[in-house]
Amino acid sequence: MADSTDDGRDRLARVLYMLRMRSTFCCQTEVRQPWSMQMPSIADSVSFHVVTSGSMWLKLPDAEAVELRAGDLALVPHGLGHDLLGSSDSPRGPRVDQLEQEYLTPQYSRLRYGGEGRATQLICGIVSFDDPASRELMRALPAFLHIDADTMSAASPVRDLLRLIAGELTAPQAGGGAVATRLADVLVIHAIRAWLSDGQAEVQGWLRALQDPRIGRVLEAIHDDPGRDWDLQRMAKVAAMSRSSFSARFTELAGTTPVGYLTRWRMSIAHSRLLAEDVPVAKLAGELGYGSEAAFTRAFGRIVGRTPGQVRRTAVA
Incomplete structure (x- = not known):
């Protein structure tokens, strides 16, 4: 092994x-x-x-x-x-x-x-x-x-x-x-x-979290299935850790909470797809684990700083 x-x-x-x-x-x-x-x-x-x-x-x-x-x-x-x-x-x-x-x-x-x-x-x-x-x-x-x-x-x-x-x-x-x-x-x-x-490279943040044996497994699971109904309990189970220990370790390494990272990852996927595809916002919201287009749009605006429509118009311009 x-x-x-x-x-x-x-x-x-x-x-x-x-x-x-x-x-x-x-x-x-x-x-x-x-x-x-x-x-x-x-x-x-x-x-x-x-x-x-x-x-x-x-x-x-x-x-x-x-x-x-x-x-x-x-x-x-x-x-x-x-x-x-x-x-x-x-x-x-x-x-x-x-x-x-x-x-x-x-x-x-x-x-x-x-x-x-x-x-x-x-x-x-x-x-x-x-x-x-x-x-x-x-x-x-x-x-x-x-x-x-x-x-x-x-x-x-x-x-x-x-x-x-x-x-x-x-x-x-x-x-x-x-x-x-x-x-x-x-x-x-x-x-x-x-x-x-380079052995002198100071690997930190996301890179360090990705290489951690427990937190890295969770990151990869989120990347493989970002639309899954993730919550703290499910993530901690993937890491084989208690919720409190997992949350503290994740935040220490990644510099953000597990839920904060999940949201940022989903919005990054959404941003890329809005630029590259003519995908309906409601379809994108459902694929990324949001129960409504409104909830997705609020999260997108909070993370990206623009609405999905504004990003799409940038791609067309």
Whole structure:
């Protein structure tokens, strides 16, 4: 029989396998000293930056700037705005979306910016996720992930993907931008895997709960059947714990109550389906365990901040 650690890894592996991107944008960038620019905050997204030659600094709000060198990869989850700088003491620059760019496709652009000094070449991008597991995973990631080129093994999938992306963008061929954006999807997933496999990674929140032998079983059961008539007693039975012990343990690990998590998971499913399908709200409510459309709509508005109709109109717009 596999031990509980193996079970937790299997659950995590299944989540990583199911990650789905909603959209990707890539920008091939060349900047010359002196330069600096701001990356705006974009909700429900992960920014990534690959330095293909030269070096730069990345600064998050209220944090020290971090130097990135050729071959390094940085991820900024949570849609956080941040600064890209030519040097650690560079003043803040303009927002990147306000700079003139050459848009080759809606998902791919080229940017040349800065003075006449030393050049740095970057591949910058934004990835958005659309499935519930992806959203939960993004919440559990730290504010900044830095994968240093010097620490990557020669056989690292991240290293291979970085080479492929750089090759597509620095030696343009037909469809190179499309290939690069698809590779960027895979790059972000492999970068997260690399972080999770690092013994120094501080796994917490949802990720820690998912790998817990008892709480992880409950999370997986909810994910497999979100419309079931779940209550605290039924969840505790799956965990083979008393209700009080289960509730305390779940809240400690996941950062929310069991019922709070169930509601958030259901509303995340609903949000994704409203964007992707023309499903009636009453049908969606029934499938997700709500006795009435009104009760579902109230819960949806409380969690998402908009009505189902408003979300659906966003998808059509």
